Amino acid sequence: MRFLVYTLVFVFSLSLNSCARRVVVVQPENTVTVVKKLPREYKIVRVKGKRYYFFNGNHYRKTRNGYVLVRV
Numbered sequence: 386m387r388f389l390v391y392t393l394v395f396v397f398s399l400s401l402n403s404c405a406r407r408v409v410v411v412q413p414e415n416t417v418t419v420v421k422k423l424p425r426e427y428k429i430v431r432v433k434g435k436r437y438y439f440f441n442g443n444h445y446r447k448t449r450n451g452y453v454l455v456r457v
Contacts, residue, residue, distance in 0.1 A: 418454035420445065432457050 427440040438445040438452060445452035 419448075419451045420454070421451040423452055 423438055423440055423445065427438045427445075430437050430439045430444070432444070436447075437455070437457060438447065444455050444457045446455050
């Protein structure tokens with residue numbers, strides 16, 4: 386009986402210990418890149434039915450103020 390109690394106490398104490406030593410929370414950057422005019426070499430691509438402008442490895446979306454850099 387004593388062995389059972391010691392075993393249960395040991396298992397319970399192991400369940401209280403956390404494996405996480407450090408938690409890092411990264412806030413997303415709220416910066417928006419707006420380009421007034423794209424260069425002539427841009428390509429129009431469609432991703433999931435939406436129209437994007439592709440140039441130099443980046444995708445842009447057309448808005449009233451210009452072209453906004455987006456992640457696709």
